[in-house]
Amino acid sequence: MQVLYGVGLGPGDPELVTLKALKILRRCHTIFLPDGGGKGGGRAYRILRDLDSSLLAKAIRLPVPMGRSGPEVWRRLAGEVIEGVLSKSPCAFAVEGDPMLYGSFITLRREIIKQCDRVRVEVISGIPSFCAAAARLGKPLASGRESVAILAGPLGGRELEAFFRDHDTLVLLKANTCLRSLEEFQRAHAEEAEVWLVEDCGLPTERVTRMNEKEADGWGYFTLAIVERMRGKGP
Ligand SMILES: C[S@@+](CC[C@H](N)C(=O)[O-])C[C@H]1O[C@@H](n2cnc3c(N)ncnc32)[C@H](O)[C@@H]1O
Structure with a gap:
């Protein structure tokens, strides 16, 4: 089974990223990061950069909608992530804070589970x-x-x-x-x-x-x- 990890990066201080998150990010082939279009490429991108800039070589920023948006946007984003995971597993989708509290991972996870039963989604909690x-x-x-x-x-x-x-x-x-x-x-x-x-x-x-x-x-x-x-x- 191919695996996608939803990884929480904590609130912003790279020292608050868990050891487990870091270990998994180092093992992953691709690290997808949500980018809401603000300055600096997104909060998750900046935490990753400050944590270990060598991880950026395998980062892909995904333009995620910030407000409400149609289901087709999420369907397309989920399709892109599924394609990445099926071609080389494991991959991560890394977010600021905790992945299960208000954020893009929740919608993406739901869509991935709906679209594909060959990808197992695991969640690595972060400090909210x-x-x-x-x-x-x-x-x-x-x-x-x-x-x-x-x-x-x-x-x-x-x-x-x-x-x-x-x-x-x-x-x-x-x-x-x-x-x-x-x-x-x-x-x-x-x-x-x-x-x-x-x-x-x-x-x-x-x-x-x-x-x-x-x-x-x-x-x-x-x-x-x-x-x-x-x-x-x-x-
Ligand atoms: C979409 S929610 C994501 C919450 C995140 N999953 C968490 O566990 O904290 C984004 C909101 O989290 C809060 N937030 C995230 N990081 C923060 C920080 N470093 N300082 C203050 N508020 C923060 C802000 O209220 C922001 O509008």
């Missing part, structure tokens, strides 16, 4: 961005019987309110799409909640701040928010 951000902030995501909601923007104010009613911590990916809602939420809940923004966690361009009106603009795609209920306890 929000775990790295919680570590960076020194803020536990949950303990005891507390709950966390992991969400992706865009989200409106009412949705934020509803999730905050039901959970102790909210993690919001693609936070750049709903900065106004977050700002209003912070203003309305100044006594009960802290909203933190983290951009480019673990990279030299990292930015971390507690949300306030002055900081509500100019955050890029690689920004997440952590909404923490103030629990009146120590660190």
